[in-house]
Amino acid sequence: MIHENGRIVDIAIIGAGPGGMASAIEAKLAGTENIIVIDKAPHHNDMIHKFYKKGKRVDKDWMGIKFEFTGNVSFEECSKEEYIDQMDEKLKAAGVLDKFEYNHEIMRVEKGEDGLFSIVYGMEGVSERLESIKAKNVILSVGRMGKPNRPRYKFPKEIKQVLNFNLSKVQNGEHVMVVGGGDTAGEYAYGLVEMEGMEDCVVTLNYRKAEITRMNPINTEMCMKYLDNGKMINKMGVDVESVEAGEERAVKVNFTDGTSCEYDRVVYALGGTTPKDILVNSGVKTGEWDVPVYDEKTFETNVEGLYTIGDVVTDQGSIALAFNHASDAIKSIASKLK
Numbered sequence: 186m187i188h189e190n191g192r193i194v195d196i197a198i199i200g201a202g203p204g205g206m207a208s209a210i211e212a213k214l215a216g217t218e219n220i221i222v223i224d225k226a227p228h229h230n231d232m233i234h235k236f237y238k239k240g241k242r243v244d245k246d247w248m249g250i251k252f253e254f255t256g257n258v259s260f261e262e263c264s265k266e267e268y269i270d271q272m273d274e275k276l277k278a279a280g281v282l283d284k285f286e287y288n289h290e291i292m293r294v295e296k297g298e299d300g301l302f303s304i305v306y307g308m309e310g311v312s313e314r315l316e317s318i319k320a321k322n323v324i325l326s327v328g329r330m331g332k333p334n335r336p337r338y339k340f341p342k343e344i345k346q347v348l349n350f351n352l353s354k355v356q357n358g359e360h361v362m363v364v365g366g367g368d369t370a371g372e373y374a375y376g377l378v379e380m381e382g383m384e385d386c387v388v389t390l391n392y393r394k395a396e397i398t399r400m401n402p403i404n405t406e407m408c409m410k411y412l413d414n415g416k417m418i419n420k421m422g423v424d425v426e427s428v429e430a431g432e433e434r435a436v437k438v439n440f441t442d443g444t445s446c447e448y449d450r451v452v453y454a455l456g457g458t459t460p461k462d463i464l465v466n467s468g469v470k471t472g473e474w475d476v477p478v479y480d481e482k483t484f485e486t487n488v489e490g491l492y493t494i495g496d497v498v499t500d501q502g503s504i505a506l507a508f509n510h511a512s513d514a515i516k517s518i519a520s521k522l523k
C-alpha cells in the first residue's frame with residue numbers, strides 16, 4: 186500500500202503506539218477513512234511490547250494521575266498481554282487494521298508548496314522520500330522511548346552490551362542493578378524479583394535519593410516490601426560516578442561515596458527524551474526541554490496541518506492521555522476536512 190502511486194491521504198499518522206492507534210480509530214469514527222499509519226516496528230504498540238515486563242498490570246491512572254477517557258477509545262485495566270489483545274480487537278472492530286504499515290522509520294515530513302506533506306523515511310544518508318504518498322495532515326505520535334535518557338558518564342565500549350535500558354537481555358542468575366527512582370525503575374526492579382524463570386537473579390535498586398518519592402503507591406509498596414525483606418538490595422541515597430569493566434562480574438560501578446560494586450548487568454530507567462530530530466527536521470518549533478510548541482486544544486504545531494500528540498508533548502504521559510490527545514487532534518482535523 187505504501188508504494189501505491191499518486192495517493193493523497195487525508196491523514197498520515199506516524200507511530201502506532203496508543204496515540205497513533207487511537208487516532209486511526211477516531212478518524213474512522215469521524216468518517217475519515219483515507220488514512221495511513223506508519224511505524225518503524227513490526228507491530229503496533231511496540232513500546233509496550235518492549236518495555237513493559239511480562240504480565241505487567243496496565244494501569245489507567247498511571248503515575249497516580251487520575252484520567253477520564255474523553256474520546257471514543259478506552260481500555261480496561263488488565264495485563265500487558267491482555268491489553269495488546271484488547272487493542273487488536275479494537276482495531277479490528279473499527280476496521281482499520283489494513284491502514285497500518287510497519288517497518289518504516291520516518292525521518293521527517295516536509296510540507297510542499299502544494300500544501301501537502303511528503304514523508305521521508307530511511308536512515309541519514311540513505312533517506313528516501315515516499316514519492317507515492319502525500320498527506321493533507323500529519324499526526325506525529327512517536328513517543329519518547331526512541332531515545333532513553335542516558336547518564337552523564339561514559340559507557341566504555343567493552344561493557345556496552347551489559348548496560349541496558351530494559352530487561353529484555355537479563356539472564357537468570359545475573360546480579361542486576363536497576364538505576365532510577367520513577368515507576369519504570371520500580372517496576373523493572375520488583376518485576377525482576379518476581380519474574381518467573383528469573384528466581385536466581387540478585388536485584389539491586391539504585392537511586393540517587395535515599396527515599397522513594399516518585400513512584401505510585403503500589404510500586405512504592407512493592408519496592409519497599411522487597412527492600413525490607415532483603416529480596417532486593419538497597420543501594421539508594423548515592424549516585425553513580427562511573428562504570429568500568431569489572432573483575433568478578435562484567436561491570437564495576439563506582440559510586441559517588443567512594444564505594445564500588447560489581448554486577449553482571451546495569452539497567453537504566455531514567456525516562457526518555459523527546460525525539461527532537463523528527464520534530465525539528467519537520468519544521469516544528471520546540472521550547473524548553475525540547476517539548477514541541479503546540480496548541481493545547483487541538484495539538485496542532487506551528488506547521489499548519491502537522492499535529493503532535495501523546496508522550497512527545499508531555500513528561501507525564503500515559504495511555505489514557507494519548508487516547509484523549511488523539512480524540513482532540515482528530516476533531517480538529519475532521520472539522521477542517523469537511
Ligand SMILES: Cc1cc2nc3c(=O)[nH]c(=O)nc-3n(C[C@H](O)[C@H](O)[C@H](O)COP(=O)(O)OP(=O)(O)OC[C@H]3O[C@@H](n4cnc5c(N)ncnc54)[C@H](O)[C@@H]3O)c2cc1C
Nearest residue numbers: 200202203204224225244247291327328495496502503504
Ligand atoms: C515500563 C513502562 C510502564 C508503563 N506503564 C503504564 C501503565 O501502566 N499505564 C499507562 O497508562 N501508561 C504506562 N506507561 C506510559 C505509556 O506506555 C505511554 O505514556 C504511552 O505508551 C504513550 O503512547 P504514545 O503513542 O505517545 O507513544 P509510544 O507508546 O512510545 O509509541 C510511539 C510509537 O512510535 C513509533 N515510532 C517512534 N519513532 C518513529 C519513527 N521515526 N518512525 C516510525 N515510527 C516511529 C514507535 O515504534 C512506537 O510504536 C508506561 C511506560 C513505561 C516505559
